[in-house]
Amino acid sequence: MNVLRCLVCLLLAFGLCACETVEPWERGALAKREMQWAPDAMEISLQAQINASKEASSGGMGAAGGGCGCN
Amino acid sequence: MSLAAQAALQPGEPAPAVSLPSLAPGGEVISLAALRGKVVYLDFWASWCGPCRISFPQLEQLRQELGPQGFEVLAINLDEHQADADKFLAEVPVSYLLARDTSGDSPRAYQILGMPTGFLIDREGNVRLVHNGYRKSDGAALRDHILEVLGE
Numbered sequence: 001m002n003v004l005r006c007l008v009c010l011l012l013a014f015g016l017c018a019c020e021t022v023e024p025w026e027r028g029a030l031a032k033r034e035m036q037w038a039p040d041a042m043e044i045s046l047q048a049q050i051n052a053s054k055e056a057s058s059g060g061m062g063a064a065g066g067g068c069g070c071n
Numbered sequence: 072m073s074l075a076a077q078a079a080l081q082p083g084e085p086a087p088a089v090s091l092p093s094l095a096p097g098g099e100v101i102s103l104a105a106l107r108g109k110v111v112y113l114d115f116w117a118s119w120c121g122p123c124r125i126s127f128p129q130l131e132q133l134r135q136e137l138g139p140q141g142f143e144v145l146a147i148n149l150d151e152h153q154a155d156a157d158k159f160l161a162e163v164p165v166s167y168l169l170a171r172d173t174s175g176d177s178p179r180a181y182q183i184l185g186m187p188t189g190f191l192i193d194r195e196g197n198v199r200l201v202h203n204g205y206r207k208s209d210g211a212a213l214r215d216h217i218l219e220v221l222g223e
Contacts, residue, residue, distance in 0.1 A: 023175060023178070023179070024178070024183055024184055024185050024186055024188075025115065025117060025149035025175060025178045025183065025186060026151075026175070027119070027186070028117060028118075028119045028150060028151050028155070029151070031119040031120070032119070
């Protein structure tokens with residue numbers, strides 16, 4: 001029981017790692033191409049266009065961005 | 072975090088002191104205080120920031136044109152690895168002052184919200200303009216602001 005409690009606490013502590021704030025000047029790694037939801041802006045806009053016409057719906061697609069909060 | 076804490080430094084406020092090692096080989100310390108008496112554009116940049124690549128040639132041109140009137144640019148690099156900054160500068164060479172902050176203290180003091188952020192600082196050391204981001208068309212308006220502050 002005690003072990004289980006420890007494990008839960010440990011998992012919660014690991015979860016807290018995600019609460020770190022990323023400052024605007026610390027986004028170098030996030031700005032990398034491999035970190036984008038959609039690395040190619042042209043491709044994602046084409047896909048969104050096709051999806052909108054096939055599904056008769058639009059929106060909900062991610063758009064590429066630089067990660068610096070300014071692009 | 073409250074909204075007030077997130078707001079960037081406002082025009083009219085004194086520019087926080089900056090004293091950082093130069094990015095140039097040799098690495099002497101560059102301080103903002105040493106530039107007192109000049110109109111300074113303090114630019115926070117990184118190699119991974121797209122608009123920075125647009126701003127550099129324009130700032131270089133402004134510095135070349137208005138330097139004799141007492142205008143200086145101090146660009147503070149915030150890259151994690153200096154090699155990235157060096158590569159960027161090899162592609163977009165500039166002749167103005169370049170420093171490097173690895174601690175994040177200076178962008179924190181200036182409360183920047185995005186990259187790049189530029190601060191136009193007058194001869195008395197007060198912030199006169201906060202410029203967030205950079206678009207190709209920003210150069211003309213920036214030049215007007217610099218001329219206005221230079222003419223005081």
